[in-house]
Amino acid sequence: GDSVTQMEGPVTLSEEAFLTINCTYTATGYPSLFWYVQYPGEGLQLLLKATKADDKGSNKGFEATYRKETTSFHLEKGSVQVSDSAVYFCALSGHNDYKLSFGAGTTVTVRA
Amino acid sequence: DTAVSQTPKYLVTQMGNDKSIKCEQNLGHDTMYWYKQDSKKFLKIMFSYNNKELIINETVPNRFSPKSPDKAHLNLHINSLELGDSAVYFCASSQGDRGPLSNYGYTFGSGTRLTVV
Numbered sequence: 001g002d003s004v005t006q007m008e009g010p011v012t013l014s015e016e017a018f019l020t021i022n023c024t025y026t027a028t029g030y031p032s033l034f035w036y037v038q039y040p041g042e043g044l045q046l047l048l049k050a051t052k053a054d055d056k057g058s059n060k061g062f063e064a065t066y067r068k069e070t071t072s073f074h075l076e077k078g079s080v081q082v083s084d085s086a087v088y089f090c091a092l093s094g095h096n097d098y099k100l101s102f103g104a105g106t107t108v109t110v111r112a
Numbered sequence: 113d114t115a116v117s118q119t120p121k122y123l124v125t126q127m128g129n130d131k132s133i134k135c136e137q138n139l140g141h142d143t144m145y146w147y148k149q150d151s152k153k154f155l156k157i158m159f160s161y162n163n164k165e166l167i168i169n170e171t172v173p174n175r176f177s178p179k180s181p182d183k184a185h186l187n188l189h190i191n192s193l194e195l196g197d198s199a200v201y202f203c204a205s206s207q208g209d210r211g212p213l214s215n216y217g218y219t220f221g222s223g224t225r226l227t228v229v
Contacts, residue, residue, distance in 0.1 A: 034217050038153075043116075043202055043220035087153055091217075098143055098160055098167055098206070100218060105153040 002027040006090045006103035013080055013110050021075040021106045023064075023090035031092040033057075033066055033073040034100070038087040047075075047088070080110045115139050118203050118221040125193055126229055133188045133224045135203030142207060143167070144186035145218065146178060149200040161186055193228045200225050 007022040025031065032051045036044040048057030053068035064075045073090060090103040116137045125131050137144060145168070146158040160168035161180040175191040190197060204218040 032217075036217075036220075043222040044155075044204075044218070045220070046217045049217055089155065093217075098162065099157055102155040105155070107153070 002031060002092055002094055002097075002101050004090050004092055004101055004103040006088075006106055008104070008106065010107040010109060013108070015082060015110055015112055016079045017110075019075075019077045019080045019084070019108065021088055021090075021108070023073045023075065023103060025071050025073065025090075025092050027071075027092055027094060029094060030068075031094050031097075033064070034091040034093075035062070035064055035073070035075050036089040036091060036102075038089065038105070040086070044089060080108075082110050082112050084108065085110045116203055116205055116219050116221040118201075118224050120224060121222065122225050122227075124227045124229065127193055127195060129193050130189070130191045131193060131226070132190070133201055133203075133226075135186045135188070135221060137184055137203075137205040137219070139205055139207070139219060141205035141219070142183060143205060144180065144183070145204045145206075146186065146188050147202045147204065149202060149223070151199070155202070159186075159188075190226075193226075195228050198226055198228045 003026045034049045035047040037047045038044045048059040050057040050066035056065045062077045064073050087105045087107050089105045091100045118135050143162045145160045158172050159178040164180045177189045180186045200223045202223050203221040206218050
């Protein structure tokens with residue numbers, strides 16, 4: 001079945017450092033890809049998405065590009081802030097699928 | 113206005129008890145879900161309803177029973193609670209009737225932290 005693999009954490013960075021969280025997927029057909037963020041004590045929020053190959057999703061300084069050839073959707077941010085400390089989830093859904101399949105989550109801590 | 117609201121936010125109860133968690137969405141979405149998040153943050157889908165019809169029913173103990181009185185509400189009832197049921201339970205909703213997640217993704221509630229003692 002469809003699945004998502006993302007890099008294990010935790011990841012600890014200093015403010016203004018560059019952040020990359022790797023995400024690869026296995027799916028039949030052409031899934032849609034998502035990044036969700038969970039701040040401490042809160043639910044998940046959609047961060048960005050891409051629905052077809054070569055699409056780039058972006059939001060709040062984060063970017064991810066849908067790479068069909070490498071089945072990847074890596075999340076990047078050029079300069080992180082303390083407020084970016086959260087758990088980040090990569091997820092996918094099939095074209096006619098009601099279900100989101102999530103990766104295991106990556107905990108990111110940004111130090112001042 | 114909260115888009116997806118769950119109650120209660122925290123629930124502490126003894127083993128063997130029966131409890132319910134309620135979820136309501138005011139987004140006009142057609143589909144609602146229950147997910148379980150364990151202590152390692154792993155998210156696993158439990159159930160999904162589309163317009164009051166059960167469409168996803170993953171391998172979940174029979175002690176868990178969802179109920180959807182209308183498309184804006186999806187409640188989760190748990191019988192005979194066990195220690196292993198301790199987790200955060202998230203309700204979510206999405207729009208669309210075919211390929212519904214392709215463009216929209218989910219809107220999540222803020223979660224219910226269930227602790228069984």
